[in-house]
Amino acid sequence: MTAATEQGAKRGGGVSWPVLLVGLAIVSPLLWILASGIGKDPHDIASPLIDKPAPAFALRTVEGDREVTLDSLRGKPVVLNFFSTWCVPCEQEHPALLAASRAFGDRAAFVGIVFEDTRDAVTRWLDRHGGRGYPVLIDVGGPAAIAYGVYGVPETFIIDGGGTIRQKFKGAVDFGTIRAALEEVR
Amino acid sequence: MRSRIVAALGALACVAALVGTAAAQRRGEPVRGADELALGPDVPVVVGAPAGPPVTGQALEERSWALDLGIRCPVCQGQAIAESPAESAKHMKRQVRAMVAAGYSDDQVMSYLEHSYGEFIRLRPRAEGLNLLVWALPLTALALGTLIAVVVMRRRGRLTPPAPGAAAATATRPPAVDPALAPWLAQVRRETEGDDAPHNGR
Known part of the structure; x- marks a missing residue:
């Protein structure tokens, strides 16, 4: 390449700064919005029911012998624990819930609500995993799950004595978490 | 003959996979009879009495379907409950249909679901607050991009064709040279004219 064509190449490769700046002004906020969401679970959203009255429910027990409201x-x-037999974290947290119901059953009510499962499957599962320490209700058609805004199991709600939802836990809970949550609503 | 057998077996395998997938999605107790249109017990508490009369028939199906297309499946990735085979989606479709059948308005149905799940349950965000960016940005970017393209192309003279008289006049004289490029152009002409001359010994 001769010196003249080198000069020409340098001059012809210029950037339109106004266009570049306008483009950056438009793209930068979009990139910031995208970057702020990286690594976040889009389903991990704060429940709008916190500090609101707990939705009413009237469900039958898995045994079918009575209705619990x-x-x-x-x-x-x-x-209030939403769970299923096909959910691995539900299996992991069940012993903690049983232990907590034995430890705190005198001052708090423990209730399990079955999410998208059958009576037979739940009955077999409970028999395999330590039995029934508290009432387990079957949510046929999912009205309770919809009312509580359940995105997936397990989800555990802590409701105070006046019927207001104070906390919601997504994922498996342990004994310490339940104890701390009950201390807060005492 | 062999290819027909293979094709038939393939079709059978596809049907079996579809049926198996559908069966796997049915995880809960089946909902029968009056329960199909049973409202959640908290519906009247959250959204009050139905805004209109009960709805049946084609109107019920059309309104329910239209609502289902705008409600996010809570266990899926960006799918509407209308398109999702998930059990949760079926439960929500049933609840939507029950509310529409009872006479609840579209706003009441969406308000009820938003009360439980939050605004995330809407596939189409409300056009207010920060959500306005979702609606305004694409249109603004399109308008701005079009404007920039028009301005740039006009500057290069491609959008404004020369008048017939001007075309004839410019055809008889060489095109104007950008003064900034004139020295470079002169250098190129000298070098290329020098290349056309025969080289010694070649």
Whole structure:
């Protein structure tokens, strides 16, 4: 390449700074919005029900022998656990929930609500995993899951004695978490 | 003959996979009879009484479907409950249909679901607050991009064709040279004219 064509190449490769700046002004906020979401679970959203009255429910037990309503549990805190037999974290947290119900059952009500599962499967599962320490209700058609805004199991709600939802835990809970949550609503 | 057998077996395998997938999605107790249109017990508490009369028939199906297309499946990735085979989506479709059948308005149905799940349940965000960016930015970018393209192309003279008289006049004289490029052009002409001359010994 001769010296003249080198000069020409340098002059002809110029950048339009106004266009570049306008483009950056438009793209930068979009990149910031995209970057702020990286690594976040889009389903990990704060529940809009916190500090709101817990939705009412009237569900039958898995055994079918009686109906349990939220109203019947009023007066003491409620640990409401949505779970399924096909959910691995549910299996992991079940011993902790059983232990907590034995430790704190005098001052809090523990209730399990089955999410998208059958009576037979739940009955077999409970028999394999330590039995029933508290009422387990079957949510046929999912009205309770919809009312509580359940995105997936396990999800555990802590309801105070006045019927207000105070906390929601997504994922498996342990004994310490339940104890701390009940201490807060005492 | 062999290819027909293979094709038939392949089709059978596809049907079996579809049926198996559908069966795997049915995880809960089946909902029957009156339960199909049973409202959640907290619906009247959250959104009050139905805004209109009960709806049946084609109107029920059309309104329910239209709502289902705008509600996000809570266990899926960006799918509407209308398109999702998930059990949760089916439960929500049933609840939507029950509310529409009872006479609840579209706003009441969406408000009820938003009360439980938050604004995330809407596939089409409300056009207010920060959500306005979602609606305004694409249109603004398109308008701005079009404007920039028009301005740039006009500067290069491609959008404004020369008048017929001007075309004839410019055809008889050489095109104007950018003064900044004139020295470079002169250098190129000298070098190329020098290249056309025969080289010694070649």
